[in-house]
Amino acid sequence: MLRVEEKQEVNFSADLLNKFGDIVGRYPDGKQKSALLPILHEVQAVYGWVSPEAMDKVAEFLDIQAIEVYEVATFYTMFFLRPQGKFVLEICRTGPCNIVGAEKIADYIGEKLGVKEGEVTADGLFSYRGVECLAACGYAPVLQIGPEYTFHENLTKESVDQLIEDLKRKN
Amino acid sequence: MADKIKVTIDGIPIEVDPGTSILNAARQIGGDIVPPAMCYYSKLEGSGGKCRTCLVKVSKGSEKDPRPMPKLIASCRTNVMDGMEVQNITSPEVVEARKGVVEMLLINHPLDCPICDQAGECHLQDLAYEHGAEATRYEFDRRTFEKIDIGDKIQLHMTRCILCYRCVYVADQITENRVHGILGRGDHAEISTYIQKAVDNDFSGNVIDVCPVGALTDKTFRFKNRVWFTKPVEAHRDCPTCSGKVTLWYKGEEVLRVTARKDEFGEAEEFICNTCRFDKKATNDWVIEGPRKVSRQSVINSNHYEELQPAAVVKTNLTLQAANKEEFERATKL
Amino acid sequence: MGRKLLLEHINVPGINTLKVYREKGGYKAVEKAIKTMSTDDVVEEVKKSGLRGRGGAGFPTGMKWSFLAKPEGVARYLVCNADESEPGTFKDRYLMTHIPHALIEGMIVASYALGANTSYIYVRGEMMPQIRILEKAIEEAKAAGFLGQNILGSGYDLELYVQPGGGAYICGEETALLESLEGKRGNPRIKPPFPAIAGLYGCPTVVNNVESIAAVVPIINDGGEEYAKIGIGRSTGTKLISASGNINKPGVYEIELGVTVEDFIYSDEYCGGIANGKKLKAVVAGGSSVPILPANLILNTVNGEKRLMSYESLSDGGFETGSMLGSGGFIAYDEDQCIVRNTWNFARFYHHESCGQCSPCREGTGWMEKVLHRLEYGHGKMSDMDLLVDVAKKIEGNTICPLGDAAAWPVASAIRHFRDEFDWHVSNPQLAVEQNYGLAHYADPLPVLAEV
Numbered sequence: 038m039l040r041v042e043e044k045q046e047v048n049f050s051a052d053l054l055n056k057f058g059d060i061v062g063r064y065p066d067g068k069q070k071s072a073l074l075p076i077l078h079e080v081q082a083v084y085g086w087v088s089p090e091a092m093d094k095v096a097e098f099l100d101i102q103a104i105e106v107y108e109v110a111t112f113y114t115m116f117f118l119r120p121q122g123k124f125v126l127e128i129c130r131t132g133p134c135n136i137v138g139a140e141k142i143a144d145y146i147g148e149k150l151g152v153k154e155g156e157v158t159a160d161g162l163f164s165y166r167g168v169e170c171l172a173a174c175g176y177a178p179v180l181q182i183g184p185e186y187t188f189h190e191n192l193t194k195e196s197v198d199q200l201i202e203d204l205k206r207k208n
Numbered sequence: 209m210a211d212k213i214k215v216t217i218d219g220i221p222i223e224v225d226p227g228t229s230i231l232n233a234a235r236q237i238g239g240d241i242v243p244p245a246m247c248y249y250s251k252l253e254g255s256g257g258k259c260r261t262c263l264v265k266v267s268k269g270s271e272k273d274p275r276p277m278p279k280l281i282a283s284c285r286t287n288v289m290d291g292m293e294v295q296n297i298t299s300p301e302v303v304e305a306r307k308g309v310v311e312m313l314l315i316n317h318p319l320d321c322p323i324c325d326q327a328g329e330c331h332l333q334d335l336a337y338e339h340g341a342e343a344t345r346y347e348f349d350r351r352t353f354e355k356i357d358i359g360d361k362i363q364l365h366m367t368r369c370i371l372c373y374r375c376v377y378v379a380d381q382i383t384e385n386r387v388h389g390i391l392g393r394g395d396h397a398e399i400s401t402y403i404q405k406a407v408d409n410d411f412s413g414n415v416i417d418v419c420p421v422g423a424l425t426d427k428t429f430r431f432k433n434r435v436w437f438t439k440p441v442e443a444h445r446d447c448p449t450c451s452g453k454v455t456l457w458y459k460g461e462e463v464l465r466v467t468a469r470k471d472e473f474g475e476a477e478e479f480i481c482n483t484c485r486f487d488k489k490a491t492n493d494w495v496i497e498g499p500r501k502v503s504r505q506s507v508i509n510s511n512h513y514e515e516l517q518p519a520a521v522v523k524t525n526l527t528l529q530a531a532n533k534e535e536f537e538r539a540t541k542l
Numbered sequence: 543m544g545r546k547l548l549l550e551h552i553n554v555p556g557i558n559t560l561k562v563y564r565e566k567g568g569y570k571a572v573e574k575a576i577k578t579m580s581t582d583d584v585v586e587e588v589k590k591s592g593l594r595g596r597g598g599a600g601f602p603t604g605m606k607w608s609f610l611a612k613p614e615g616v617a618r619y620l621v622c623n624a625d626e627s628e629p630g631t632f633k634d635r636y637l638m639t640h641i642p643h644a645l646i647e648g649m650i651v652a653s654y655a656l657g658a659n660t661s662y663i664y665v666r667g668e669m670m671p672q673i674r675i676l677e678k679a680i681e682e683a684k685a686a687g688f689l690g691q692n693i694l695g696s697g698y699d700l701e702l703y704v705q706p707g708g709g710a711y712i713c714g715e716e717t718a719l720l721e722s723l724e725g726k727r728g729n730p731r732i733k734p735p736f737p738a739i740a741g742l743y744g745c746p747t748v749v750n751n752v753e754s755i756a757a758v759v760p761i762i763n764d765g766g767e768e769y770a771k772i773g774i775g776r777s778t779g780t781k782l783i784s785a786s787g788n789i790n791k792p793g794v795y796e797i798e799l800g801v802t803v804e805d806f807i808y809s810d811e812y813c814g815g816i817a818n819g820k821k822l823k824a825v826v827a828g829g830s831s832v833p834i835l836p837a838n839l840i841l842n843t844v845n846g847e848k849r850l851m852s853y854e855s856l857s858d859g860g861f862e863t864g865s866m867l868g869s870g871g872f873i874a875y876d877e878d879q880c881i882v883r884n885t886w887n888f889a890r891f892y893h894h895e896s897c898g899q900c901s902p903c904r905e906g907t908g909w910m911e912k913v914l915h916r917l918e919y920g921h922g923k924m925s926d927m928d929l930l931v932d933v934a935k936k937i938e939g940n941t942i943c944p945l946g947d948a949a950a951w952p953v954a955s956a957i958r959h960f961r962d963e964f965d966w967h968v969s970n971p972q973l974a975v976e977q978n979y980g981l982a983h984y985a986d987p988l989p990v991l992a993e994v
Contacts, residue, residue, distance in 0.1 A: 174784060188671070
């Protein structure tokens with residue numbers, strides 16, 4: 038059982054609820070549960086993670102049971118069940134990325150940020166984790182950053198330095 | 209009714225209704241050729257197909273299309289076809305595959321049978337005994353979880369779970385809402401409520417009866433006694449919520465626990481309510497019908513045998529057979 | 543130069559917009575199909591083309607379409623499988639990024655052929671940029687009258703939506719994809735019933751890979767027979783190959799099925815040879831699931847013939863000495879790569895991605911991963927190799943979906959072909975952590991088969 042200490046006040050904005058409504062409109066009547074994954078992505082884009090409170094609200098919106106949302110959110114690896122850094126660097130570590138040095142890049146990122154995989158930097162800006170194949174093997178090693186999942190390809194130590202600088206500035 | 213169709217399982221022919229699964233056809237024949245089932249539960253729609261212990265070989269697809277099926281198939285979720293021929297224990301391939309499945313089911317199971325309430329009526333225990341190898345080749349740490357209480361009467365010990373999904377189907381199909389489910393995926397998937405919640409409704413206790421292992425146990429019975437020391441007795445009461453037909457498990461004068469009545473395949477005949485299960489533990493709550501015959505080939509019936517059932521090794525050895533018969537008569541006389 | 547049917551205009555600036563796409567002949571297939579062909583004609587044309595599913599299994603697409611049940615009054619669905627996650631495969635990402643309208647056009651023609659009025663493109667959630675690209679392309683197509691009500695005045699209606707996944711390789715399995723599209727956990731369904739009978743929302747459904755659907759466009763434009771002239775034998779048409787690993791020019795290449803593997807690796811038209819002047823050690827030819835082959839066996843079949851990039855040639859020799867075309871994820875390994883480490887890496891992937899429904903896959907993938915990890919880090923035993931082969935055998939074929947097979951094959955094949963490297967890891971545990979086994983004799987010429 039997950040023990041989530043962090044509590045979150047969740048009130049979906051009218052904008053977000055409109056988005057939810059549009060998404061539900063894609064499916065036949067009574068099949069609104071289909072909207073669950075797209076809606077969870079929207080929630081995560083706004084809140085940075087999917088808290089139990091947010092999931093309960095989503096369940097209410099879709100008129101399904103809360104456990105159905107928990108089951109889905111824990112099955113798919115893209116949904117963060119705990120608060121993360123503002124920028125989560127997700128580095129592919131599978132096969133083709135690995136044979137051209139993904140592991141070293143991941144280690145370097147950890148070193149550079151001064152955190153272990155899954156931890157958040159003190160300023161709350163960064164965390165990183167290894168993920169499985171991102172289907173960009175020809176441009177390996179690669180990493181992605183949510184919520185729009187921009188890709189950064191052919192990584193080198195230098196390009197990682199640059200990327201982290203850029204993100205800091207962007208903030 | 210549509211015409212019956214003919215299927216042959218391990219050389220034994222039987223005629224069944226169309227739409228019958230191979231497993232249920234085998235159950236109609238009965239005996240050794242019935243494939244074991246850890247996840248399938250005939251009273252729970254959609255169950256089955258997951259544990260893979262009921263794999264069988266279809267050596268002839270049907271009269272119309274006699275080609276054999278290329279892979280072993282889950283007998284619980286495959287329907288019979290007219291003229292189908294199935295091999296279960298007569299196929300070395302099936303026996304070998306099943307041994308593999310048993311090994312897989314056991315690599316992360318704690319084997320804490322000596323302190324597990326389910327021991328003696330555990331389907332995994334039976335399965336391992338009947339179809340498994342005597343030693344494991346797994347040399348790594350086993351997966352463990354903390355025990356949690358889901359409600360004040362049920363304990364979930366996820367470490368023992370084999371992820372059969374039966375309890376999820378019970379909550380979906382016979383209770384009004386479901387608060388527990390399968391979280392996570394792969395070998396770290398777990399049955400859970402995600403955040404601490406009590407599973408609380410009139411029929412929640414049935415998850416205990418459908419659980420094939422000791423993952424969901426009755427807290428009112430916890431560590432009270434070994435099941436094989438208790439005497440099953442059929443009883444009923446006039447219950448406003450359920451049928452009130454149960455099995456009482458006695459030790460001496462005391463009712464230690466109440467369960468649904470289970471058939472020879474370990475399935476509840478009728479699901480019972482929590483009041484009957486947890487709150488009615490006095491003999492005068494019940495109308496006693498008589499002793500419950502426990503027909504499964506497990507430890508539990510060793511104290512309750514009514515006929516001679518020698519072990520397999522004895523079956524072919526006349527001397528042992530005679531000795532066994534003598535012992536049996538002596539034991540039953542005592 | 544081989545013919546290009548899908549990527550012909552890939553380098554035209556602005557080809558991702560409807561305007562430029564139309565200038566290059568785009569949406570002619572929609573016009574031709576909807577205005578001049580019956581739905582059966584379209585299916586027939588695809589059948590004639592011999593097109594085989596490009597997602598990995600290679601099942602004939604036209605045949606799949608013809609299996610679709612058509613009960614009165616029940617909706618039918620076309621779902622495009624864009625959950626591209628097979629390690630080594632990135633062709634669909636490439637296609638969707640650069641020519642999204644090829645997919646949209648294919649979706650319209652295919653939906654028309656199948657009588658679907660609502661179709662979904664299920665894209666893996668990590669491809670959010672591609673989702674945005676497709677959504678924009680759909681908007682453009684709708685504004686131009688190729689989608690929506692009464693398309694081109696034909697009375698045919700079609701709505702097309704993009705659905706994001708959530709990060710699960712298993713959703714590339716078609717029934718898991720449908721479950722996911724219904725907002726559930728991606729647990730594959732037990733078949734039968736097949737999606738053609740009861741798929742999305744219990745309705746008849748066809749699930750096709752991105753590339754298969756895009757290939758429908760040239761098939762309709764030029765005719766199935768023309769398409770079938772390209773390629774070799776039952777491997778008709780062109781195929782997108784995702785090339786990665788230690789090669790000079792990684793990327794997506796459109797090949798006519800039937801070019802030699804040697805040409806594909808070494809010619810400048812394709813991979814341009816092995817990077818940094820190294821030698822080729824091994825190849826995974828069709829995505830991580832297919833058996834890995836040492837250099838000598840990927841270049842030539844065991845009979846000494848040149849191996850071709852085709853469904854048949856790559857599987858020549860069965861699992862003993864062959865592999866599979868799969869999804870076309872071509873990963874090349876040079877002499878510095880460690881096969882044990884790579885096998886462990888793949889095993890970790892499958893362990894991570896197993897949905898956990900069936901016990902052999904749920905428990906077996908984790909077990910294999912642990913044993914391989916132990917071997918890679920110098921704690922292995924000589925008996926581990928037999929154990930791995932046996933565990934792989936116990937998983938293979940005994941699960942609901944093919945993920946079990948996909949997890950078993952890479953392990954079994956690596957031990958089959960590279961056993962001495964595994965043995966070396968056990969007998970030289972310290973050395974194995976510090977350095978690699980190297981090329982050994984894996985690229986040596988194949989021994990000539992004894993004359994019978």
